[in-house]
Amino acid sequence: MRYNPRLLYRRLYRYSKPYLFRILLAMAASLLVSGSDVATAKLVKPFVDDVLIASKSGLVNLVPIIVLGLALIKGAGRYIQEYFIKTAGQLVVQDIRNDLYRHSMNLSMGYFSRSSTGNVMSRILNDVGSLQRTAADVVVEGLRESFTLVGLTVVAFQSDWRLASIAFVVMPISIVPASVIGRRIKDNTRRGQGALGNLTRVLQESLAGIKVIKAFGTETRESERFRKENQRFYYFIRKVLKYDSAATPVVEILSSIGIGAVLWYGIQRVSQGAMTQGDLSSFLAAMLMMYAPLKRLTKVSNAVQRALGSAERVFELMDEKLDIVDREDALVAARPAGHIRFDHVGFSYGEEPVLHDFNLAIQAGEIVALVGPSGSGKSTIIGLLNRFYDPQQGRILIDGQDIRQLTQQSLKQSIALVDQETFLFNDTIRNNIRYGRPEATDGEVEKAASLAYADEFLSVMPEGYETVIGDRGVRLSGGQRQRICIARAILRDAPILLLDEATSALDTESEAMVQKALVNLMENRTTIVVAHRLSTVMHADKIVVLENGRICETGRHQDLLSGEGLYRRLYEMQFADRV
Known part of the structure; x- marks a missing residue:
């Protein structure tokens, strides 16, 4: 421009x-x-x-x-x-x-x-x-x-x-x-x-992905990529x-x-x-x-x-226009009961549609699992409910209220997200747990950590809750990072909980510990779980099977397993080695 x-x-x-x-x-x-x-x-x-x-x-x-x-x-x-x-x-x-x-x-x-x-x-x-x-x-x-x-x-x-x-x-x-x-x-x-922006991008990507670079031994290739962008910057300067x-x-x-x-x-x-x-x-x-x-x-x-x-x-x-803005007459949402409804929702990131005429009703306190192949729209549903994006067609309602009629701040106060990307700040463990609720007392922070089974490893750390965990929590294991994120969500105490592949990157032992923490987190909350591992969603109140942005099956685990649909095929592929 x-x-x-x-x-x-x-x-x-x-x-x-x-x-x-x-x-x-x-x-x-x-x-x-x-x-x-x-x-x-x-x-x-x-x-x-x-x-x-x-x-x-x-x-x-x-x-x-x-x-x-x-x-x-x-x-x-x-x-x-x-x-x-x-x-x-x-x-x-x-x-x-x-x-x-x-x-x-x-x-x-x-x-x-x-x-x-x-x-x-x-x-x-x-x-x-x-x-x-x-x-x-x-x-x-x-x-x-x-x-x-x-x-x-x-x-x-x-x-x-x-x-x-x-x-x-x-x-x-x-x-x-x-x-x-x-x-x-x-x-x-x-x-x-502009060239300096590209140079900064290469630098940011290299530092963020240093573990991958080291694992594949591509230091020379990345150095050459940086050198070329640096040369391009010099050309204009x-x-x-x-x-x-x-x-x-x-x-x-x-x-x-x-x-x-x-x-x-x-x-x-x-x-x-x-x-x-x-x-x-x-x-x-x-x-x-x-x-x-x-x-x-x-x-x-x-x-x-x-x-x-x-x-x-x-x-x-x-001057970049904000895609998601509060309406002038936006309402401040009271703490919702947790009824959620997707009403004829359609969405696409570009020309290719991701969701087609998506309809789903979730009762307050219900645990609903979204499963399906990659690209079927599971994470998109989580993003739309969080209002990271607005649907091009249809509407999303919480307790009968279109979420576009609510202020973003009050909507976010009603939702807690535990993502597959366990992002932690280079700060103390206490401040990372407190991030979603800064006014929480030390006692409330420690109670949330206990419910997330994080106190188990915190008790052996020399500085305990005051331990600074490094960039992106590099000083903690994957399971420890995930339990800190769960403690953060427990402390937020939101009535709606979104779990997007919360255990996908964990080993069996860590997953078992995190699952125990998730049971405490899901108690008395409306929960939407996105998972590839079907073992983590067997006890859901409702399992919604997605394919190409559409619902192809809905039911409980045993009901879907007794059918001949996509869920059974996915289950058999994952557990073929046990048969």
Whole structure:
């Protein structure tokens, strides 16, 4: 998506408004800095004419006082300007990053299934970081050099408007290459940040999948993949550096034309007596000092273009529409009894339908198992009930209420999920169990751990509940991680429980322990169990057999086993070695 630069400036200004006082204070201080430079240029004339040529001894003693005074004014102004404008810039970027993160957290699972995690990370970290590095410096340099340029321009025209007109012929000419260079920098910055997003994705995938890489011995292959993405990133950044490096030489070459013309014409005017040596010296000082901010403003312009390239990617993510939103009249759900009904539900992730006219009624407190081949839609049903996605057809009701009419927060409070991907945070065991209910007491946490049979291994850990378990719980076994997740769900105490392949990755001994914990978790709750292992669902109140997104059988284990349908075939395949 391409943004109009004015729109980007307007949005960045909205973020700057709360810190307008700091910015105005910095602007006032920048007037002191530029004013001291203008005063220096202005004082060249009396210094040459009155001190050097006329030798007025009374003024000689004032020279060091004036120099020191100007230095103090300039130093104080520069400090105030840089401190307040840079802190304002940091606060602005901090707000942008907070809003971007908050927005990304509210995006639906559909967005994350379409986009790589690394790319989202790159926008929040790298693109906002690029804004952070340039925003304050751009404003500092831009304000100071702009005021200095304006002041020195006034001095130049006051000294001699003819010479000033010659000097300023160069400026319009330099705008053309500067604008071309700026556009190239912006385009390549945007593409470079996209390449950096891919690089971040490769890095994130490699670190997350380090066990697989080590197991298959593909370190060299992954290093080569990273090297290629890194090279691609360098390709775009090299272009940014090329154009950025060309900006100053172009301005200097054009400036030399103006300086040469001014010297030739100015010397002639001094020879003719039309102006004094002091006038010429003062003008030359103003002109030379004037070209310095002009060169720096060219650099500032390039930095602005780099920032705009990053800002486009930042606001592109911020403008990503939320697929799942609360209605204006959404209701806050009271604690439900747990009646669930899927009413003619149809859903597809893309063009290929996953669920077709799906109808299912679940009574409060009932345990319902969803079984079937991979891709039959079992996990999709869990995702729809959690409202990770909304169905394209039909509706899902809890206690007769369409879940789209409820606030997402109150819906999530009614549901506890234990997933096959046992995600734990790099924090203490206590905080991981407490994650779904932060206000829970230590006693409630420990009771939940006991019901999940997690206290068995917690009691032998040196730090017990205060043990930090590492990234994704790497310091725990699969069964231990799963019991922590079950304890988390028990503590949440939601009336509806969703178990999505909760024991699929466990060995027999761990599975037996986790199954005991699940019995405690399912007590007095409406439970939907997704499982490939039919041994885990034999005692369900109802088993729903899915195939190609449709229900092909429903019943209890013995009823389905006595038939000739898909459930019996699946059972015979799993238990063929026992026959």
